[in-house]
Amino acid sequence: MSALSVAVAHRLGAFALDVAFEAPAGVTALFGRSGSGKTTLVNVIAGLLQPREGRVAVGGHLLLDTAGSVAVPRHRRRVGTVFQEGRLFPHLTVRQNLLFGRWFAPRGEPGAEVGAVVEMLGIGPLLGRRPAGLSGGEKQRVAIGRALLAKPRLLLMDEPLSALDDDRKAEILPYIERLRDRAGVPIVYVSHSVAEVARLADTLVVLDAGRVAAAGPAGEVLSRLNVAPLSGARESGAVLEARVAAHDDDFALTTLVTGAGALRVPRVAAPLGTTLRIQIPARDVMLSRDAPRHTSALNVLPATVAEIRPIDAAGATADLRLACGDAVILARITRLSLAEMGLVPGAAVFALVKSVALDPARPPARGGR
């Protein structure tokens, strides 16, 4: 049984939403350009918009089924929502905003701990204040805390981190990951950032003009080349499963074993044996025909060119799929290099992966990656 099952058809003026997907537990990222229907879909799931036709189920719970005339009212859905525009209660203090959902959540059930959430979001000094005087990022953090503390059965987050700086993101992302992993709360996460999505998402749903352009396991979808134009050309890359195999305390490095081979990355605070997900952005993979020596690239993977696809025949770059051990990784190089190196499908190459380009999927490697 999928943790989240959504099928919706609805019209808003000239915009038509027609979307269906299933997602297993974990984080489902909704991805797509501005105006592609992400917020509209979020509204349907949260029960804020009654679609013309639709069916939404979370875990075992049927929340909406227009065919069967089921429409659980929003306050019984227990779908904690972080809205794109904050929506803090102006008459309540930050503390009261945070605790709002507590009143209505079932007493017995475990949920996020207030102190931990406050600490993680760095909003301790704001607790006694009212939203009107908060900065943009502060508001957004309070909104995240408010949704987390409502003990939701599903967490909907509509671009929750867009007003935050990288450091703050780096503190919040692992928390969301822990939520996913420990509490088992499924999360729907709307984002424009491939890095965020790659890091968090188990499932990726790419929307385009109200329709599903691609959906499936995040690694698969991100690796599929034709997603790139939709998702912002810069950031496509391969996503791999990785197991923590060794820690090197001297150099603060961790060795990960992946289908593509062993990779050394800045230290990851996860016990040996943990399984993580990492992304290797295509643009961070350099190719060499000779085995490179004396370079700063820690990770050199022997590989075979599987497919070459110019993104754009008139463009400067080409994307290559490389068979690398059991896995496929992506590399983006200039067409000139392609020609100079004489690469064709079947050619043997070395892929140089800068260790700092890895995106481990659990507590962040502080100080660069």
Add this chain to the structure above:
Amino acid sequence: MSALSVAVAHRLGAFALDVAFEAPAGVTALFGRSGSGKTTLVNVIAGLLQPREGRVAVGGHLLLDTAGSVAVPRHRRRVGTVFQEGRLFPHLTVRQNLLFGRWFAPRGEPGAEVGAVVEMLGIGPLLGRRPAGLSGGEKQRVAIGRALLAKPRLLLMDEPLSALDDDRKAEILPYIERLRDRAGVPIVYVSHSVAEVARLADTLVVLDAGRVAAAGPAGEVLSRLNVAPLSGARESGAVLEARVAAHDDDFALTTLVTGAGALRVPRVAAPLGTTLRIQIPARDVMLSRDAPRHTSALNVLPATVAEIRPIDAAGATADLRLACGDAVILARITRLSLAEMGLVPGAAVFALVKSVALDPARPPARGGR
């Protein structure tokens, strides 16, 4: 005479703003963590907040001087502002929102052209609608257009692109660059994104807890290593001036001449001889002791290690300043590589710069970088 001169002291509750800086024409980026005072400063410049003490001058115009009792009312400042939260007029259509400032701008003066702005922002289909039904990103785009079309003498943009996807950003950034270069409108740009800042900013002002942590020419500030922790460790890098020296139509590449040597980058749509600014992110520079051969790295620059600074002694990586021709570039590598390669100040190395890692400061190289 500086194009923008700001000195402000003000208190808001427990928060104290005490900031002074001068900036030449071009884009001044305000950079800093959430709650550091960026929006407060923007409000002072726009005339929305009267500080306890302060002096603000734009070009020849004194806008505020609490000592001299000057406080030009906001509608005479001609400071076009893009607010962090949109602030579209709900009772007006998108078109009326866009044209609002036109009514008050001096007739004679040239200004942004409506058609071009609408096209660039991709809001043509929205013109007849009202803000209530717009998506988050659509609202933000309309807000940008509204400020641009008011023929401002100074443009203040508070995180204008945070709700936009990369493709859309890639369309809007060059427009802002053109505005800076052609129309000579100074721009104050608040952002969390080092990539955006590096690309756009001539001057960078880093705020921390209401004070200026660093200020000066963007290249300088970004290259100064100690800015990194404040600005988000991932993105620091060197910023160089570059001249367009040659175009290669076959491979869609452009050769740029910089103080560090010649660089080949995906084609830049700028005439020969144009001067641009580019950023070389530290994490996109790989080092090799031997001259590499048969690699996909188009740009190999001989360099000398000038300084080695572990960002964090317990961290995995170290930052290196490299003397490279007349310029300094930055590289971030693991401490393990540092040890394995035996690098010390004075060592000769080759810096491998992935061409796709360049950030040209004028019309974007579509299709990857």
Add this chain to the structure above:
Amino acid sequence: MTGWLGPEARDALRLSLLVAATATGASLLPGLAIATLLARGRFPGRMLLDTLVHLPLVLPPVVTGYLLLIVFGRRGIVGGWLADHLGLVLAFRWTGAALACAIMGFPLMVRAMRLSIEGVDRKLEEAAGTLGAGPAAVFALVTLPLVLPGVIAGAILSFARAMGEFGATITFVANIPGETQTLPSAIYTFTQVPGGEGDALRLTLVSVAVSMLALVLSELLARSLKRRLGA
């Protein structure tokens, strides 16, 4: 004071305060309910209810008083029932004066509340819903606090109207000193006798002073509310 205001005048003042406070207090809940219904409801009889609420404003007060007499009098449809079943008699009682004042001020109160309710950002209510708050909780915890300025405005309008109302009051419950003679009734009486202007003026000043006090209090309350929302 004792010298300046005769005992009758003091009775009238006391009674007016009681009547106005009761009228305002008792209107609050029904006013809020009807304002919410009018602001939010989409039901068939909506326009009719709206008209009904406005009626006391449109009708000459004497007519309203007469209608009250017919409906709430001891022999009236409702009044008879109240008297027989609850032992609640309104006619010729201060409670009747309070009813009359409540009804005369009702359209004012409802309109102020309604304007405020219509101004509430429904997105906040939606947000409260997603946090688990049912409709009643949303109303109590989000809508109501945001609507407070309108509630205060409505209350002060109703109170002021009650301090000034006499047409409906005197027609419904007459003008019995110590029982139903409110300040305006007393003022009216004085204006009806040659030479009564001085007394009328004195009572008018008292009435104005009381209302001014209520007004100032309401403004202070509203201002403190606003300050809280402002920063």
Add this chain to the structure above:
Amino acid sequence: MTGWLGPEARDALRLSLLVAATATGASLLPGLAIATLLARGRFPGRMLLDTLVHLPLVLPPVVTGYLLLIVFGRRGIVGGWLADHLGLVLAFRWTGAALACAIMGFPLMVRAMRLSIEGVDRKLEEAAGTLGAGPAAVFALVTLPLVLPGVIAGAILSFARAMGEFGATITFVANIPGETQTLPSAIYTFTQVPGGEGDALRLTLVSVAVSMLALVLSELLARSLKRRLGA
């Protein structure tokens, strides 16, 4: 209709419409100005102005009418000046009835407008300012359109009050058929004589019908405004 409503009644209806429309129309601008002042201003006499505006609500209508007569009568301070210098006579003219109704409805109108003005998001006005709009332009192009629901509410309250007001009117301008006899004055007169109830009822129904029409129109207008803002 001719048979059902006598010529006097038709005169009264015509006059009431004229008076109510004039009173409402003429109050709009001053009402808006004072509502803005009260909502936004921070000046010494603010509370005094506030009380002054509420006065017609607090005072028994007859007292208000009496004060009007004293001030605006032909022999009054202001009335005399107006008559001598502008040739404008208000007392015992329909214009005076309009003045009386305007004043009686003024607190209601001002409060509705003020509530709306207080609800306007000042950040939008700030944004308009940065786009070059001076205070007047901001008011006209941003504040006013956003305040329209309050203006409509204020207008309908003032209109309804004018349709029902008689205490101040009859005192200030008397009850001259075809000249100053409004519907409520006529209704009042009918209630004062034996056998007048039928006529009073008929006129009351007319008055209610007119007000209901105005109410429905205002609701439709408000609804279309809301729809525009909604999507």
Add this chain to the structure above:
Amino acid sequence: QGGQGPTVFAAASLKNALDDAAARWAALGHPAPKLSFAASNVLEAQIEQGAPADLFFSADLDWMEKAQAAGLIAPGTRVDLLANAIVLVAPSDAATPIDIRPGFDLAKALGGGRLAMGNVAAVPAGKYGKAALESLGAWEGVKAHVAEAESVRAALAFVARGEAPLGIVYATDAAAEPKVRIVGTFPAGSHPAIVYPVAVTKASRNPDSAAFLAFLRGPVARDAFTKQGFTVLDRPAAAP
């Protein structure tokens, strides 16, 4: 004749009678008079403030005298034209005659209910009622049970609706209300004469003013007045 009819400021209780009389006057080919009804005190204040009244027709002597004292009345024009009586009424379904005589116990007749009457300070019928009860020695006993109404019609309504078991109203009103029955009439001597004086105002410029006053005293108008239950006195008053 063309011109405008005279404007008459008259007590509201005269409406029916004056409407009738005015119609008869107009039927004779005169320009119709304009009748403005309100409470007598209001009318007096208005005339004092320069109201365009040609005739003042008050419901009691006090306000006429005040107007005369203020010099608002054309000397020699005042006529005490009509008279009325006050009666005790009860709801018609519960009416038992009451013997009104000195010392009668009205409070007992009320049986705990209220005595409805016009405001005893303001409304003429109230003033007369109080005077009558006082002279009969019944006031003190009933004082605490009085419900004063804003007008005599309102007092009548209290009785007609059964809110008050008894009320004091004009004979003219009682006659017209089927829901009440007269249970007693106050002796004429028990209260000041109930007189409706009328006069031309000093400010009147209407050529028909005097003629209309004369008409009101004439036989045609008399018929209109008596039809409403008034007694026609037509007693010229001495100039003050």
